Amino acid sequence: GDSVTQMEGPVTLSEEAFLTINCTYTATGYPSLFWYVQYPGEGLQLLLKATKADDKGSNKGFEATYRKETTSFHLEKGSVQVSDSAVYFCALSNGRNQFYFGTGTSLTVIP
């Protein structure tokens, strides 16, 4: 079945470091891919999305490119800030109105 595999955490980085959180997926057809962020005590917020191969989603300095050949959607940011500390979820929508989430990766950015 459809699924998302996400890099295990937790990840701890110093401020201004480069961030990569790996995400790979398994799906039939042509899914859409998403990254959600969950700040402490809050719900899931959409960070970015890509709906077809080679699309790049970007928001707040974060980027992810939909790679069909490697079935990946890795999240990157060139320079993280303390305020980026959160849990990041990769997700897939399979067109049957279901979302599949990864296990989440906790990021802590230290000053």
Next chain:
Amino acid sequence: EPEVTQTPSHQVTQMGQEVILRCVPISNHLYFYWYRQILGQKVEFLVSFYNNEISEKSEIFDDQFSVERPDGSNFTLKIRSTKLEDSAMYFCASTPDRGRVSNQPQHFGDGTRLSIL
């Protein structure tokens, strides 16, 4: 920006009791969802709802669970006889429309933490 709202933020219930979790989706959205996140685990799909009926449901969504849209604004999840393993964060979500539904991001509420004693 419009948002999905959920109440209560925290619900504590005795095992075996019924519980109703409430959600107000974004007003012009047509698809509604419930998810749960057991502490430390992934977010799991429970059910989707469209046009006053269940559209999809997962294996988790057994006969103990039901959903309802009792009026034009609320969307509820009922657990008939709660078990200890129902303790989790429950998230409601909604999407605007059916067209190219796979392209639509889901808008989530802040969740209800359900604790079963």
